[in-house]
Amino acid sequence: MSRRQPNYLFSTNSLSDELNAIERRIPQAVDEIPEAQFKEASDTQIIDHVEDRLKVEPITIFEDKASMDEREVQVDVSGDRRRYIRGPGACYIPGKEIKVFIPYAGNPNLWQMQPNSFFSVLPTGTVQGGSLTITVTLPHDAEKNAFKKEYDSNIDLTKKYLENQKKQIEPFNKSLRQKIDGAVKARRARLEKHSGLSELLGIPLRKRNGSPDIDKIKIERKIVKPLPQFKGQSSTPEPGITEQQYEDILSLIRHQGRTFEQLPKAFSVHDEEQLRDMILAALNAVYKGGATGETFRAAGKTDIRIEAKDRSAFIAENKIWHGSKKAQEAIEQLFSYTTWRDCKTAILMFNKGNADFTGLQETMQSAMRGHHLFLREEQYSQQGEWRYTFKDPTDSRKNITVHVFLFNIFTK
Numbered sequence: 001m002s003r004r005q006p007n008y009l010f011s012t013n014s015l016s017d018e019l020n021a022i023e024r025r026i027p028q029a030v031d032e033i034p035e036a037q038f039k040e041a042s043d044t045q046i047i048d049h050v051e052d053r054l055k056v057e058p059i060t061i062f063e064d065k066a067s068m069d070e071r072e073v074q075v076d077v078s079g080d081r082r083r084y085i086r087g088p089g090a091c092y093i094p095g096k097e098i099k100v101f102i103p104y105a106g107n108p109n110l111w112q113m114q115p116n117s118f119f120s121v122l123p124t125g126t127v128q129g130g131s132l133t134i135t136v137t138l139p140h141d142a143e144k145n146a147f148k149k150e151y152d153s154n155i156d157l158t159k160k161y162l163e164n165q166k167k168q169i170e171p172f173n174k175s176l177r178q179k180i181d182g183a184v185k186a187r188r189a190r191l192e193k194h195s196g197l198s199e200l201l202g203i204p205l206r207k208r209n210g211s212p213d214i215d216k217i218k219i220e221r222k223i224v225k226p227l228p229q230f231k232g233q234s235s236t237p238e239p240g241i242t243e244q245q246y247e248d249i250l251s252l253i254r255h256q257g258r259t260f261e262q263l264p265k266a267f268s269v270h271d272e273e274q275l276r277d278m279i280l281a282a283l284n285a286v287y288k289g290g291a292t293g294e295t296f297r298a299a300g301k302t303d304i305r306i307e308a309k310d311r312s313a314f315i316a317e318n319k320i321w322h323g324s325k326k327a328q329e330a331i332e333q334l335f336s337y338t339t340w341r342d343c344k345t346a347i348l349m350f351n352k353g354n355a356d357f358t359g360l361q362e363t364m365q366s367a368m369r370g371h372h373l374f375l376r377e378e379q380y381s382q383q384g385e386w387r388y389t390f391k392d393p394t395d396s397r398k399n400i401t402v403h404v405f406l407f408n409i410f411t412k
């Protein structure tokens with residue numbers, strides 16, 4: 001039998017070197033995203049995506065889920081100075097080996113990475129298949145408590161190393177978003193420069209001075225020129241609105257719709273056109289001359305739009321709820337206004353005649369999912385709102401985002 005070598009943990013690589021290497025990969029991770037996908041995604045979506053790829057997950061062990069195995073073995077006691085052993089080489093006597101299997105979660109590579117703060121001794125163990133195995137082997141004449149003492153010493157030291165790793169990893173993870181954001185902005189700047197976007201024609205959504213904050217949602221930020229969506233190899237920039245502008249516009253509509261809900265008797269008497277005009281007034285109170293109603297566009301006329309020249313960047317349909325079929329027809333009507341340049345849309349649905357608003361919300365969701373162009377539902381946390389991605393009926397390579405509001409102005 002050969003002498004067994006200790007399986008030291010946290011001994012092969014430096015955690016600092018690994019974190020520095022990950023940081024150096026940030027520009028590469030951003031640049032690897034296909035250009036078309038990069039242009040279409042928002043900064044937040046890109047940062048979330050890259051962060052998920054590069055974020056380091058510290059190791060967590062689950063001692064309460066541990067299990068154990070034991071067996072008889074031959075133990076080498078040649079290094080035990082308390083024993084009188086003649087001659088060089090190994091000396092084996094009967095003994096007992098226990099193996100404790102501890103499940104863990106986290107990046108398995110961390111088991112071999114030494115944190116900045118470490119000790120003069122290293123814990124031992126083997127890692128395989130989502131489990132840390134700690135082995136204790138003692139001769140037959142060892143005290144029973146010696147097994148527990150050696151195991152406790154090893155696991156306690158292991159936990160100290162994991163804690164030191166965590167203290168080093170947490171600030172690194174917190175700094176990732178800012179560093180990724182810098183890489184995203186750098187790539188966008190390169191794309192602008194290389195694509196000649198200095199002449200970009202943006203949507204003239206200019207914030208009026210003194211406009212009040214809405215529902216604690218600040219929209220004081222400067223309206224910047226949007227990134228374009230290109231078709232083929234065209235070098236002509238097209239207008240569009242950013243994800244943040246989209247959210248700001250939706251927040252205004254949300255605020256106005258909730259005002260309607262708070263005073264249903266006052267607003268339920270109005271028809272689609274009158275409700276639309278009040279929402280347009282709210283939009284134009286913040287954005288100078290940017291929203292128009294009942295303007296012809298493509299195959300029909302749109303209830304609400306925001307545009308530059310002959311290109312729309314935001315289109316919304318304003319409807320009273322009259323059943324699932326009419327809701328799906330609203331999607332068709334919305335898409336009839338859009339071209340491939342129009343990627344931000346909304347449907348504003350008002351309930352005036354259904355007392356079961358909870359059931360109506362479920363029906364609305366089923367109607368959206370049942371549409372033949374439906375692709376997926378996106379995550380969105382606002383109550384009474386949903387966001388969907390549909391296929392563009394005129395371009396199989398392009399999708400259309402539709403944000404759906406359902407406002408309740410029902411009165412008995």
